[in-house]
Amino acid sequence: MTDLLFTEKDLVNSLKDYITAEESKLEQIKKWADKLDVLSAAATQDPEGFLGHPVNAFKLMKRLNTEWGELESLVLTDVSDVFISNLTIQRQYFPNDDDQIGAAKALMRLQDTYQLDTGTISTGELPGSSLAASHRSVLTVDDCYDLGKVAYSEADYYHTELWMVQALKQLDEGEMSSTVDAVTILDYLSYSVYQQGDLERSLDFTKRLLELDPTHQRANGNLKYFEYQLAKQEKMGASEEAQTEETQRKGRPDDYLPERKKYERLCRGEGLRMTPRRQSRLFCRYFDNNRHPKYVIGPVKQEDEWDRPRIVRYLNIVSDKEMEKVKELAKPRLRRATISNPLTGVLETAHYRISKSAWLGAFEHPVVDRINQRIEDLTGLDVTTAEDLQVANYGVGGQYEPHFDFGRKDEPDAFEELGTGNRIATWLLYMSDVQAGGATVFTDIGASVWPRKGTAVFWYNLYPSGEGDYRTRHAACPVLVGNKWVSNKWIHERGQEFRRRCGLQETD
CATH class of the missing domain: 1.25.40.10 (Tetratricopeptide repeat domain)
Known part of the structure; x- marks a missing residue:
């Protein structure tokens, strides 16, 4: 969209050049017409007297034989060639x-x-x-x-x-x-x-x-x-x-999404299920992940966003420079985001996910590698089996309706080709502030998490037993005003056996 904005600006400049050229051409024709209007008006008053002068007779012959031909060429000259050529080239990038x-x-x-x-x-x-x-x-x-x-x-x-x-x-x-x-x-x-x-x-x-x-x-x-x-x-x-x-x-047409009203209320910041008593148990703290060497002296700020399931937010986790680099790497590769069809397993676009995304591997740039390492240090989970960093851009109206990040029992082959098990946890980094809209909402528990640039939210999608936590059903609300950049890391089960151990009870 940004590129299209500058394309339109170039076309406006090209159009102005065409108008200037057209005005210059018309000015020449007008001068010619004004001059001949005066001349012919005087000549037709006394045609014989006028043509009796040999210079007038010569000039009449010259005008009709030569100059009118030149005028015809001027009128037929197409000064729009440059503009039309530019428009034709740019049209291939236009929206359809x-x-x-x-x-x-x-x-x-x-x-x-x-x-x-x-x-x-x-x-x-x-x-x-x-x-x-x-x-x-x-x-x-x-x-x-x-x-x-x-x-x-x-x-x-x-x-x-x-x-x-x-x-x-x-x-x-x-x-x-x-x-x-x-x-x-x-x-x-x-x-x-x-x-x-x-x-x-x-x-x-x-x-x-x-x-x-x-x-x-x-x-x-x-x-x-x-x-x-x-x-x-x-x-x-x-x-x-x-x-x-x-x-x-009367009213809105039938909807395929049974929780539509709940979802939209949460997007507006309504219908939150956080009681004052539960709210009083949420805290903010300096977090060093059990005295991790990197964070003993400089712990990070951590806030509780929700209690059950536990959702936490890390503040000032990535610098502006790092975020700009991630965007720069992702922009050339942004493509319409896809979903995995639960019946066929084929990746396809869907009307309920409107965004553009790109994938960045750790080997592509040191900044991506640093972000991956930071995620591992703060969560205590192994990211070597995680998916690449996904960068997503939600423009105006961009959204992702309620969904689960993990594969359900009716999708046994959801991540089979990866060979790393199910998605155990989600790390979601906000790389822009959003002027209005764009919240991440959890429809089952009635929670709304709002974008704050440079912060990341983290939650587990699976219980320690490996069962899916259906309370983590969430959605990205439509962006009302502004532009939403996020990057997410989906961490998988393999490699976490000794980092997030199973409990002694099967129900854990």
Whole structure:
């Protein structure tokens, strides 16, 4: 996205050069036209007298034989060649339709997760945004209409209605549009509201449409149909329960994620299950991992984030210089993040994980090796059997919905090719602050952990017995404002046999 921003800046400069060249060309043509306008006006007053002068006769011949040809060449000269060539080269890096649709869905995802109304998004006044009002982007009527169309194409009539209503509102307030009118918007609105079961509002929108365009064929047909359906309901004497049922049909479409509401509440910082009594047992401390030689004199700061399961945060664990180096190494390799299909085991992209990631091996740069060693020193776990350091970037709307880091019993082959057992623990390093959104939330226990640059959180995914701890189900909330960089280390079972011993009880 940053590269695209600079690409657009280069194209604007190229466009300005083209405009300057075009203006220069038009200025030459205008001077020629003005000069000949004066000359021909005087000559046609007395053609014979004018042509009686031999110089005038010669110059007329010369102009028509030579100079008009030169003017023709000037007019036909295409000064846009450089701009068109530059545009053609850069176009191969432009976003495509899928990218634009993805960005539209991201806005709707943020709208739902953080309970933002369309007016707030349209004016750009998002919570946490530090942009000055003069630099804040707003959504035009056309933008709102396009968002509504994306929702409509997905049969998401709930969001279609919200964005078409916003587009209509901005039109009613006097905003102009060159591509869409109220009739088109009302047509979408009428149908999307009908699909949600609200016949009365569908009828109202249809009537308003017909006031603007009485000949609209589809609206005239819908008008009769909606009136017939409403009359049918009245004859049947619709009960209050039936009306309540209709009301319940409205709202967001059915969801594949049963814990959606809980997840989104935690993303907003609501629904936390930490009681004051439990909170009083959480501490911060200087930590040296049982007098580890590296940290006896300079222990690190450690904070308890949660008690059951235990989640701790290490502060100032990586320097700004180290984090910038990790980002620099990862950027050229960032690719759309994938998940392992639980049925096939094949890596594939998924709509519930929107981010870009790259993998860095310890051998690639001393800074990666140092970070790996630091993780081993502080956790006491062997990282030689761990996965490479994964660096992930979540842009606006980037997220990873609730998931487990470890392989469950129904995924016996999840990490078989690695030969290092299951993921025993997760180390998550935050490499940027996030202006709004972007929390890591644990849906089962009701916990939210917020990004703080230079800090890392750590938790065990497995009990000492090797059984998965289902309380560690977690998610990366959508980034509302800002940019989220993280790197994570998944530590595996092999090599930990004498570092994290099994208990004497099978239930441990």
